[in-house]
Amino acid sequence: MKDQSLFQFMDEVGETGPGYRVGIVGATGIIGKTLIGILHQRRFPVGDLHLYASPESEGRWIDTPFGQKCIERLNKARPPHLQLVFMAAGAAVAREWGWRFAHRGAVVIDKSSYFRDKSYAPLVIPEVNPESIREHRGIIANPNCTTIPLVAALKPLHEAFGLAGFTAVSFQSVSGSGGNGMLTLARELEDINAEATTFPHRIAHNVIPWIGSPAGGHSSEEKKMINEPRKILRLPRLPIRVTAVRVPIMIGHSLALHASFRKPVSVEKARKALESMPGVTVKDDPADGLYPTPLAAAGRDEVLVGRIRRDRGWHGLALWISADNLRKGAALNAVQIAEMLITNQAAGDSGVNTIPG
Amino acid sequence: MKDQSLFQFMDEVGETGPGYRVGIVGATGIIGKTLIGILHQRRFPVGDLHLYASPESEGRWIDTPFGQKCIERLNKARPPHLQLVFMAAGAAVAREWGWRFAHRGAVVIDKSSYFRDKSYAPLVIPEVNPESIREHRGIIANPNCTTIPLVAALKPLHEAFGLAGFTAVSFQSVSGSGGNGMLTLARELEDINAEATTFPHRIAHNVIPWIGSPAGGHSSEEKKMINEPRKILRLPRLPIRVTAVRVPIMIGHSLALHASFRKPVSVEKARKALESMPGVTVKDDPADGLYPTPLAAAGRDEVLVGRIRRDRGWHGLALWISADNLRKGAALNAVQIAEMLITNQAAGDSGVNTIPG
Numbered sequence: 001m002k003d004q005s006l007f008q009f010m011d012e013v014g015e016t017g018p019g020y021r022v023g024i025v026g027a028t029g030i031i032g033k034t035l036i037g038i039l040h041q042r043r044f045p046v047g048d049l050h051l052y053a054s055p056e057s058e059g060r061w062i063d064t065p066f067g068q069k070c071i072e073r074l075n076k077a078r079p080p081h082l083q084l085v086f087m088a089a090g091a092a093v094a095r096e097w098g099w100r101f102a103h104r105g106a107v108v109i110d111k112s113s114y115f116r117d118k119s120y121a122p123l124v125i126p127e128v129n130p131e132s133i134r135e136h137r138g139i140i141a142n143p144n145c146t147t148i149p150l151v152a153a154l155k156p157l158h159e160a161f162g163l164a165g166f167t168a169v170s171f172q173s174v175s176g177s178g179g180n181g182m183l184t185l186a187r188e189l190e191d192i193n194a195e196a197t198t199f200p201h202r203i204a205h206n207v208i209p210w211i212g213s214p215a216g217g218h219s220s221e222e223k224k225m226i227n228e229p230r231k232i233l234r235l236p237r238l239p240i241r242v243t244a245v246r247v248p249i250m251i252g253h254s255l256a257l258h259a260s261f262r263k264p265v266s267v268e269k270a271r272k273a274l275e276s277m278p279g280v281t282v283k284d285d286p287a288d289g290l291y292p293t294p295l296a297a298a299g300r301d302e303v304l305v306g307r308i309r310r311d312r313g314w315h316g317l318a319l320w321i322s323a324d325n326l327r328k329g330a331a332l333n334a335v336q337i338a339e340m341l342i343t344n345q346a347a348g349d350s351g352v353n354t355i356p357g
Numbered sequence: 358m359k360d361q362s363l364f365q366f367m368d369e370v371g372e373t374g375p376g377y378r379v380g381i382v383g384a385t386g387i388i389g390k391t392l393i394g395i396l397h398q399r400r401f402p403v404g405d406l407h408l409y410a411s412p413e414s415e416g417r418w419i420d421t422p423f424g425q426k427c428i429e430r431l432n433k434a435r436p437p438h439l440q441l442v443f444m445a446a447g448a449a450v451a452r453e454w455g456w457r458f459a460h461r462g463a464v465v466i467d468k469s470s471y472f473r474d475k476s477y478a479p480l481v482i483p484e485v486n487p488e489s490i491r492e493h494r495g496i497i498a499n500p501n502c503t504t505i506p507l508v509a510a511l512k513p514l515h516e517a518f519g520l521a522g523f524t525a526v527s528f529q530s531v532s533g534s535g536g537n538g539m540l541t542l543a544r545e546l547e548d549i550n551a552e553a554t555t556f557p558h559r560i561a562h563n564v565i566p567w568i569g570s571p572a573g574g575h576s577s578e579e580k581k582m583i584n585e586p587r588k589i590l591r592l593p594r595l596p597i598r599v600t601a602v603r604v605p606i607m608i609g610h611s612l613a614l615h616a617s618f619r620k621p622v623s624v625e626k627a628r629k630a631l632e633s634m635p636g637v638t639v640k641d642d643p644a645d646g647l648y649p650t651p652l653a654a655a656g657r658d659e660v661l662v663g664r665i666r667r668d669r670g671w672h673g674l675a676l677w678i679s680a681d682n683l684r685k686g687a688a689l690n691a692v693q694i695a696e697m698l699i700t701n702q703a704a705g706d707s708g709v710n711t712i713p714g
Contacts, residue, residue, distance in 0.1 A: 165669070165670070167524045167598070167615050169526035169600070169613040171528075171564045171602065171604070189546060200646045201646065201650055201652065201653075202652060205605075205606045205607050205608075205651075205652060206606060206609075206650050206651060206652040207528045207604055207606060207609075207611050207650060207651055207679075208650060209611070209613065209648055209649070209650070209663075209664055209677040210643050210646075210648055210664070214643060214644045217624075217666040217667060218666065219643065239669040239670060240669060241524070241615045241668050241669050241670060241673065241675060243526070243613035243615070243664070243675060243677065245528065245613065247528070247564055247604050247605075248562075248604075248605055248606060249562045249563060249564060249605060250562050251562075252563075252564075254564050254566070256526040256566065256600035256602065258524050258598045258600070267574075286567050286571060286576065287571045289557045289558065289567075291566055291567055292566070293558055293563050293564060293565060293566070294562075294563060294564055295558065295559060295562060295563040296558075306566075307566055307567070307600070309574040309575070310574060311598050312522070312596040312597060312598050313522070313596060313598060316598065318598060318600060320566040320600065322564075
């Protein structure tokens with residue numbers, strides 16, 4: 001099902017406003033660039049756009065759909081006064097700058113892992129837990145690029161059958177580790193002797209069952225795949241078993257999901273529940289070659305779900321998920337959160353759930 | 358642990374014999390070529406070597422470590438009189454020729470899926486179920502290239518803790534579908550506009566969650582991953598949940614395994630059990646970058662196991678497996694079966710478990 005874009009909403013309420021003072025931190029990275037494109041594509045009411053990146057990019061002019069923009073300096077002594085800040089620059093920058101922006105009045109939507117486990121920061125997928133956005137105190141966390149498609153598919157099944165636990169194995173593209181990951185794969189595919197750089201081993205013609213750093217037996221990526229769905233679905237003890245794996249493809253994260261439920265399941269009911277979920281598109285006719293692939297998901301906004309089948313285990317269902325990790329997995333979800341803030345505000349909601357004017 | 362090669366055994370018993378009349382069907386394919394190389398590498402007692410392939414290859418001379426050989430014609434009116442036949446030519450050829458060879462006195466070791474579910478054909482991984490080889494009546498089936506590493510890792514854990522069920526998700530290289538799969542990936546990586554040929558979709562920069570044909574909700578590859586471990590481990594009702602996925606790498610199949618056991622487990626005990634399993638090598642120190650990858654497994658004989666960790670669920674253990682699908686996953690396992698037949702014979706075993714002279 002397609003989600004309703006803010007533009008449609010704006011048309012309906014007959015009001016577009018003057019546009020907001022928007023900042024993007026990490027604007028030269030691959031998520032930052034995708035963010036700028038999506039803001040324009042969805043006609044997000046951008047008034048002023050301020051771009052920030054690492055010090056070596058300062059003063060550089062870049063082309064954007066909003067015109068040529070200069071990468072500005074982040075000055076601690078005088079933090080900029082913005083209304084909405086998208087941060088896509090890693091945990092260290094999020095820690096250093098998140099509250100600085102928020103204290104100056106902005107709502108911060110952060111893509112890094114830094115705020116995700118903080119009780120004061122809601123972890124939001126707009127189609128899944130829109131209500132939690134009301135709990136924010138200036139900072140909203142964007143879930144991990146693997147968590148978003150996973151939970152988008154789990155949510156309607158949880159509502160239909162009551163989730164009892166799941167096993168998920170991820171197939172994550174190199175762009176999940178940024179533009180450098182893509183350059184590294186391209187270089188390694190060209191040169192069989194290229195040394196491993198971005199990844200702990202060569203990724204060309206390889207598969208690496210380790211993403212991130214050690215985290216109590218798991219990799220840190222696996223820890224996110226356990227903690228984040230629990231927080232978003234408000235199921236703090238949900239049994240989750242995961243393996244996170246990097247595969248040599250440019251764009252698109254996929255998941256093999258084997259889930260158990262409390263109530264009896266059927267493939268028909270599961271398909272219907274998934275089809276009525278906003279942001280999810282079911283592609284499921286394997287005999288006809290129809291199932292999600294990361295190549296089919298790349299550049300698209302929807303989370304693709306298919307291979308829906310009965311599975312062994314307690315009321316078991318298996319399925320396969322692919323999504324664009326740069327769009328729904330990151331930038332699009334952040335923009336959707338911002339759209340929801342504005343929609344809530346326009347709908348008369350007040351307090352912390354609005355963007356200060 | 359390294360397995361004891363036939364050559365060592367021959368040294369010990371002080372007898373190498375005149376060599377056997379060996380046939381290879383599918384000799385020009387990638388498994389066939391790997392087979393010839395492994396027979397030579399392991400100093401298998403080959404007397405006469407007869408090579409067979411598809412009709413268009415007939416009469417072609419090919420270089421082998423056993424000298425130049427001509428691809429011969431398979432004549433139904435006069436099936437060749439061989440002692441040992443390796444078949445690596447698909448299910449249709451296996452059905453047509455398997456019993457023809459066996460009735461002329463050969464022991465047939467078939468790599469296709471055709472005989473695997475037949476009650477008269479043992480399905481053998483020499484390190485796992487050597488005893489079942491005695492049940493053969495002329496035909497022995499080689500398990501699927503994904504089943505072999507999976508069951509090689511499961512066996513010692515089953516002995517230690519009692520296997521209760523597992524979820525396995527595969528990452529299978531393109532060589533699993535033969536030399537054409539490798540050519541297809543290479544071509545698609547070169548040419549972004551190349552049409553999908555060997556696989557149902559482009560495989561370059563993609564991941565395809567479908568291998569084979571429809572089989573009751575599963576793909577046929579998934580069906581093999583359910584049926585074959587049950588047969589080999591003699592656990593006909595074992596709950597198994599699988600997803601079989603093709604990834605864009607040349608060589609090496611990997612598996613994310615999440616297993617439950619009847620008895621309490623520990624990572625230490627699991628590691629010890631795996632370390633003492635012949636044919637299995639444990640590589641497990643993720644903080645130091647040490648875990649199996651298909652690139653590390655390619656060209657090696659061992660099944661690599663790592664990422665051994667406690668897992669949620671009933672006495673749960675998770676681990677990661679990589680192996681060379683052309684060697685241990687196919688050709689090497691077939692040669693090891695043949696070595697075991699000879700070893701049994703030399704050790705005084707008689708009857709169907711020997712190669713007729």
